[in-house]
Amino acid sequence: MRTAFIETLVELAERDQRIWLLTADLGYSVLERFAEQFPDRFVNVGVAEQNMTGVAAGLALSGKMVFAYSIANFPTLRCLEQIRNDICYHKLDVRIVSVGGGLAYGAAGYTHHAVEDLAIMSALPAMTVLAPADPVETGLAVRAMVNWRGPCYLRIGKAGEPILHSTIPDFQIGKALLMRHGDALTLISTGAMLTNVLQAAELLLSRNICARVLSMPTVQPLDVDAVLQAASETHRLVCVEEHRAPGVIFSSVTSRLAQHRVHCLVEGLNLGEGNIQVAYQQNAYLALAGLDPKAIADKSMQLLTQSL
Amino acid sequence: MGENEHHLPSAELATNIRADALRMVHRANAPHIGACLSIADILAVLYNGVLHVDPSVPQSPDRDRFILSKGHSAAAAYAVLAERCFFPKAWLEAYCQDGSPLTGHINHQGVPGVEVSSGSLGHGLSIGCGMALAGKRDARPYRVFVLLSDGECDEGSTWEAALFAPHHRLDNLVAIVDYNKIQSLGTIKDVLDLDPLADKWRAFRWAVREIDGHHHAEIESTLNAVPFEPGKPSCVIAHTVKGKGVSFMEHQLCWHYRSPNQDELTMALTELGLSE
Numbered sequence: 001m002r003t004a005f006i007e008t009l010v011e012l013a014e015r016d017q018r019i020w021l022l023t024a025d026l027g028y029s030v031l032e033r034f035a036e037q038f039p040d041r042f043v044n045v046g047v048a049e050q051n052m053t054g055v056a057a058g059l060a061l062s063g064k065m066v067f068a069y070s071i072a073n074f075p076t077l078r079c080l081e082q083i084r085n086d087i088c089y090h091k092l093d094v095r096i097v098s099v100g101g102g103l104a105y106g107a108a109g110y111t112h113h114a115v116e117d118l119a120i121m122s123a124l125p126a127m128t129v130l131a132p133a134d135p136v137e138t139g140l141a142v143r144a145m146v147n148w149r150g151p152c153y154l155r156i157g158k159a160g161e162p163i164l165h166s167t168i169p170d171f172q173i174g175k176a177l178l179m180r181h182g183d184a185l186t187l188i189s190t191g192a193m194l195t196n197v198l199q200a201a202e203l204l205l206s207r208n209i210c211a212r213v214l215s216m217p218t219v220q221p222l223d224v225d226a227v228l229q230a231a232s233e234t235h236r237l238v239c240v241e242e243h244r245a246p247g248v249i250f251s252s253v254t255s256r257l258a259q260h261r262v263h264c265l266v267e268g269l270n271l272g273e274g275n276i277q278v279a280y281q282q283n284a285y286l287a288l289a290g291l292d293p294k295a296i297a298d299k300s301m302q303l304l305t306q307s308l
Numbered sequence: 309m310g311e312n313e314h315h316l317p318s319a320e321l322a323t324n325i326r327a328d329a330l331r332m333v334h335r336a337n338a339p340h341i342g343a344c345l346s347i348a349d350i351l352a353v354l355y356n357g358v359l360h361v362d363p364s365v366p367q368s369p370d371r372d373r374f375i376l377s378k379g380h381s382a383a384a385a386y387a388v389l390a391e392r393c394f395f396p397k398a399w400l401e402a403y404c405q406d407g408s409p410l411t412g413h414i415n416h417q418g419v420p421g422v423e424v425s426s427g428s429l430g431h432g433l434s435i436g437c438g439m440a441l442a443g444k445r446d447a448r449p450y451r452v453f454v455l456l457s458d459g460e461c462d463e464g465s466t467w468e469a470a471l472f473a474p475h476h477r478l479d480n481l482v483a484i485v486d487y488n489k490i491q492s493l494g495t496i497k498d499v500l501d502l503d504p505l506a507d508k509w510r511a512f513r514w515a516v517r518e519i520d521g522h523h524h525a526e527i528e529s530t531l532n533a534v535p536f537e538p539g540k541p542s543c544v545i546a547h548t549v550k551g552k553g554v555s556f557m558e559h560q561l562c563w564h565y566r567s568p569n570q571d572e573l574t575m576a577l578t579e580l581g582l583s584e
Contacts, residue, residue, distance in 0.1 A: 040445050041445075043441070043476075045472060046468075046471070046472070048468035048471070048472070050430070050434065050464070050465040050468055051434045051437070051465060051468035051469050051471075051472055053434070054431055054432075054433070054434020054435045054437065054438060054465070054469065055434050055435075055437050055438035055441065055469075055472065056438060057424075057434070057435045057438055058434065058435040058436060058437060058438020058439040058440070058441070058442065059438040059439075059441065059442050060438075061423070061424070061435070061438070061439060062438070062439050062442030062443070062446075063442070064442060081428055081431075082431060082434070082465075085425065085426070085427075085428055085431060086424075086431055086434075086435055089417075089425055090416070090424070090425065
């Protein structure tokens with residue numbers, strides 16, 4: 001995903017002089033191509049995320065569109081107040097990019113687990129929050145952000161994620177992408193969980209259950225129409241996200257359903273409440289947390305046994 | 309605006325800033341008058357010819373930028389902007405009143421002339437770095453002035469920005485530290501000593517000058533001499549008195565919090581040679 005990010009950004013920066021890229025001293029073997037091609041629009045600010053965010057604000061106040069890049073929680077939680085006050089309150093065109101969202105840096109330990117980022121960023125005023133599922137969605141998200149006004153947060157994985165879209169989808173900020181038709185229930189996936197969710201849908205199909213799958217690359221604003229339609233047509237929703245409980249998609253879906261007085265069963269599958277205190281590779285912990293394809297399929301089966 | 313197009317001598321402007329701020333905090337029962345009075349002279353000189361700004365075109369692309377990083381001194385900043393006709397002076401009467409854009413910490417939303425909202429310390433210098441960097445890379449002539457408090461120098465983010473500016477040779481950036489020696493809960497010396505403050509900025513490779521932050525000619529000649537060294541950002545350590553200009557407020561911690569009652573307001577204005 002980070003390759004798709006930088007390749008798209010370089011392509012866009014060739015014709016859009018507003019685009020700048022800042023990094024807080026991370027992005028080895030990723031950012032070099034931008035730095036070499038656009039040295040006047042690239043700054044490694046050093047290990048100083050608060051300053052990076054403030055500098056991004058100052059640049060944006062001077063007409064630039066700034067991508068501020070780091071990994072895990074460093075460009076978000078470390079400088080949360082700069083994001084809230086300097087970026088969001090001033091409604092600036094700053095795109096905060098975090099590589100290694102969720103448990104992509106699983107074995108690196110607790111400090112590198114970005115598992116609250118989507119909820120915290122979604123809580124900020126005027127913030128658009130994106131978590132694409134694969135390299136295709138990542139490239140489209142970068143393009144969409146360049147044509148968007150106001151602050152954005154982009155959570156992406158690392159490298160080597162499979163391509164899940166065989167054709168180029170109609171990607172729009174605020175719109176879910178229909179990955180599979182189905183009417184037994186709807187699996188709503190955000191970020192890189194889509195790989196496991198699509199495999200879970202395959203397992204369900206082998207059990208003669210036809211699940212609808214929505215990819216939600218936009219976490220905020222939620223595609224309320226897609227959620228309401230899925231609720232009214234399939235009556236059962238499973239929200240799958242690589243995020244601390246209760247999950248930001250689960251929270252926003254359930255609050256919208258309540259607001260619209262929709263009667264529907266909703267399950268939230270996420271990383272739970274606990275902290276991970278030992279080393280785990282990403283997929284190993286996802287399996288432990290019940291986010292592997294089989295567990296997602298099994299939970300979906302259970303939901304189907306429950307009456308409305 | 310031409311540099312000689314002054315509406316008032318800076319001394320008179322400073323007196324008006326002080327009086328406006330006193331009336332505002334009195335009416336609103338708002339805090340921070342001490343921190344407003346300590347920067348009144350710096351603001352008066354800045355807005356009396358140092359800053360290239362035009363109230364009739366507040367967003368002019370090549371205007372100098374001024375960032376009040378010590379956002380709690382908003383009353384003084386609103387006062388100077390009103391005195392310089394960025395917005396009507398009548399607005400000042402609504403300071404901190406329900407529905408007014410003139411919030412207690414400086415607000416850019418709906419307030420012409422305010423570049424940046426602040427109020428949490430340690431934000432302004434980084435934003436100033438970004439503006440100055442954009443100016444350098446775009447070869448624009450504007451300068452960026454950031455006014456910080458001394459207490460704000462406790463913030464780590466201030467020093468992140470202090471490292472950044474010299475590295476990028478931002479000689480279009482000026483940091484002015486309002487060194488009034490009193491922070492929120494006590495003297496700087498007792499709470500977290502900054503001494504030697506000028507040496508700290510020098511060690512970070514800023515060109516530094518120390519001045520009397522109430523001596524108008526000294527403020528003016530210093531600010532008109534930036535950059536002090538080509539290729540380096542400039543830092544002005546302005547030695548000031550918290551509460552300056554009102555004898556019973558000078559050097560007093562309590563005026564970080566208290567607002568003057570009617571009698572105190574009358575006494576303060578009388579000291580300034582004004583009536584209500």
